[in-house]
Amino acid sequence: MIDPSAASVVPTTDPSTYLPAQPITGDLTDQMLETDFWTDDLVASAGIPIVDVPFVTVGGGIGSFVTVDYLRIAGVPTSQMRVLSTLDFPWQTYEYLTRVSQVPRPERIRSDSASRPDNIWGFPSYGFAEGVKKFNPKVLWQLFSEPIFADYYTPKAGNVFEQLERESKRINYDEMLVKGLVRIVRRRYGGGYFTILTPPAGASATKRVAFRSQYVHLAVGYPGLKFLPELQRYRTENNDYQHIVNAYEAHEHVYERLVQKPSTVLVRGGGIVASRILQRLMDDREKFGAQTNIVHLFRTYITGTNDGYGNESDPRPGGGRTRVTMRRRGGNGWAYQGFNYPKSVWGGQLKAQVRNLEGEERAELYKRMGGTNTPWRKLWQKQMNQGRREGWYNCVVGTVDAMEPSGDRIVNHVRTAHGVVPIEVDFVIDCTGLEADIAEHRLLKDLLEHGGASRNPVGRLNVDRSFELIGTGSGNGAMYASGATTLGGYFPGVDTFLGLQVAAQEIYLDLNKRGFCKKIGPVRSTVQWWKWLAGSTP
Amino acid sequence: MLPTLNGRIQTRIFMLVVFGGLITLVLTPMLPGDPDYRTTYLILAAVLVLGIVWELVYHVIQQFRWEKDWPTMFGLITALNEGALVWLLLDLELVPGIDYPSDGVPFWAFFIDFTVIWLVVWIWTNGPMRVPFIRWRFFGGRIV
Structure with missing residues (x-):
């Protein structure tokens, strides 16, 4: 569910389902909350039942999934691992976020062909499988000629989910899944950890259940996605949740209205989500005759080659312009990049480079290769060019100082290089993707404290x-820990499919050294790949 | 494939030794112009040594690419420049150790052996290699 007044737009669990109003036995005590290391007696004396399992993963999204997938292939039986999650299946949150941000199942996500969370080998890649299965020479040519003569091949969201479902059945994922909310993991006196799970009402005789394990893996995803402060203020002050929406919340009503009534929409942001939303708006013009005017607000307008600091001549530490060896294509406001990181972070030069950097130097390289960006796609270029030509797609550069209602419409006072300009629109779609601090996640806050x-x-x-x-x-x-919460570490692309697999591989290797699982050497790997192909249990 | 320079060189040596070695072993008796094993393996060695130099050149080119990548297509079409250079050296009788026949090394023998090896290696590195070696693709293409 989404609480419309909450600052986070990612669905959160309804607290009433997980925290029964009636006090029942087996709850955390104040003494426990204040103690960093818990003894077995401390937990037992609170009346919390203890479940022993060597490995638990908290989150239950794609990060948990690829990690247990690796470990299953490394010979760990389902009885040795538990996935603690509020999700029914690993791609639930991902599918929600992609669907509302206009990537429904038939559309293509922004991900490389060989980034397969359902296949640790990445072979056959999505593209190769698609090209061969349906014998589609166009797809094969695209794979061969990307990114020089064709847009990067990207898989269809629906295909990704279907394959995840297949792999989830193959490794008996459901046998490991335990539903519930985790807000505390504490170290155990004597080694290992206690992970406190709050099961759904009625699922357990006690309010909490403690999982005592030697290993814990956290893959809790984005700590939260927030609205821009001025948008949030407007929504709460004017009690208007219809006209100002975030791209990551369900906002189909906006598109329905746009088809019925000619309107103006302000799109904010210059990343992949903005591209997607623009495509939907432009598709609806073409398919359903919507008379939508689009005003696109960029905070940073990219005019040509750029890097994470901005345009060629924008200020950057140490002065100077973009480096000849570190510059990205851009134009018309956008910075163009195939995927969310330069490709070599997943195995090439940039991966090797960041692995050896510490502190400031690492942060600097992250910044230099970062920055909001989106892929250059033929269709999008065609649509935007048409919009510019016909005058219904216009760009503005600046930031919003204030917003006020004007009848049914909203006036945005935009601070531009030429002063403050009022822009009156019917809807605002926020595609800026502002991320919350990790301390806003209760589990992570507790871990830090x-x-x-x-x-x-x-x-x-x-x-x-x-x-x-x-x-x-x-x-x-x-x-x-893996996923978005670990961004900034020795490996950059953590919050991506392939990044989760890179993390899973490192974790599996470490667990192998500790004797928890078998080594996936060339023989085991090949045998297991054939099992994957045949669809038989690892 | 997005390897580092070290990984590219290692992968190239591995591929040419394993696949190049096996394919040359099988193909040599069937090649036109009847080259002997000594000739075909010396040519293979020349491809390998020059290939390492080529990798340095490709590495410099990569530095000008934002992604620091090497598109799949490049991996195939670089057969042209690499093959041409080896042939040129053979034609000029500059590859050491070969007993050059009076009418030179047979072109078609070179062409067939080189092309088959290149194709097999290109296909293998773009997919199947990841099956036995799961760490290879995340490890910059390094084998050790």
Whole structure:
């Protein structure tokens, strides 16, 4: 569910489902909350039942999925692992976010052909499978000639979900899934961890259940996606949740209205989500005759080659312009890049480079290769060019000083280089994707305060090269984290399909050294690949 | 494939030794102009040594690419420049150790062996290699 007044736009669990109003036995005590290391007696005396399992992963999204997938292939039986999650299936949140941000199942996501969360080998790639299965020479040519003569091949969202479902059945994912909410993981006196799960009402005789494990893996996803402050203020002050929407919340009503009545929409942001929303608006003009005028507000308008600091001549530390060896294509406001990181972060030069950088230097490279960007796609270029020509797609550069209602419409006072300009529109779609601080996630906040975890140079969770959370070790136990919460570490592309697999591989290797799973050497790997192909259990 | 310079060189050596070695072993007796094993393996060695130099050149080109990548297509079409250079050296009898026949090394023998090896290696590196070696693609293409 989404609480319309909440600052986060990612669906949160309805607290009433997970926190029964009637006090029942087996709850956390004040003494527990204040203690960094818990003894078995402390937990038992609170009346919380203890479940023993060597490995738990918290989150239950794609990050947890690829990690247990790796471990299953490395020979770990389902009885040794538990996935603690409020989700029914791993791609639930991902599918929600892609669907509302205008990538329904038939559309293509922004991901490389060989980034397959359902296949640790990435072979056959999505594109190769699509091209061969349906014998589609066009797809094969695209794979061969990308990105020089064709847009990058990207898989269809629906195909990704279907394949994940297949793999989830193959590894018996459901046997490992335990539904519930996790807000606390504490170190155990004597080694390992206690992970406190709050099961749904009625699922357990006690309010909490403790999982005692040697290893914990956290993949809780984005700590939260926020609205821009001025948008949030407008929504609450004017009690208007219809005309100002975030791209990551359900906002189909906007498109329905636009088809019925000629209107003006302000789109804010210059990333992939803005591209997607523009495509939907422009598609609806073409398909349903919508008379939509689009005003596109960029904070940073990219005019040509650029890097994470902005245009060629924008100020950057150490002065100078973009480096000849570090510049990205751009134009018409956008910075163009195939995927959310330069491709070599997943295995090439940039991956190797960042792995050896510390502190400031690492943060600097992140900044230089970062910045909002979107792929250059033929269709999008065609649509935007048409819009510019026909006058219904216009760009503005600046920031919004204030917003006020004007009848049914909204006046945005936009601060531009030429002063403040009022822009009156019917709808505002926020595609800026402002991310919340990790401390806004209760579990992560607790780990920072009581679990020994710390922040990396970018402010997220500090993990080492094997994705172990630095400072959280407990006896013979280890705690790992992967995904968006670890951005800024020794490996950059963490919040991507392939990044989750890179993390899973490092975690599996570390667990192998600790004797928890088998080594996936060339023979095991090949045998397991054939099992994957045949669809038989690992 | 997005390897580092070190990974590219390692992968190239691995591929040419394993696939190049096996394919040359099988193909040599069938090649036109009857080249002997000594000749075909010396040519293979020349391809390998020159290939390492080529990798340095490609590495410099990569630096000008934002993504630091090497598109799939490049991996195939670089057969043209690499093959041409080796042939030129053979034609000028500059590859050492070969007993050059009076009418030179047979072109079609070189062409067939080189093309088959290149195609097999290109296909293998763009997919199947990831099956036995799961760490390879995330490790910059390094084998050790």
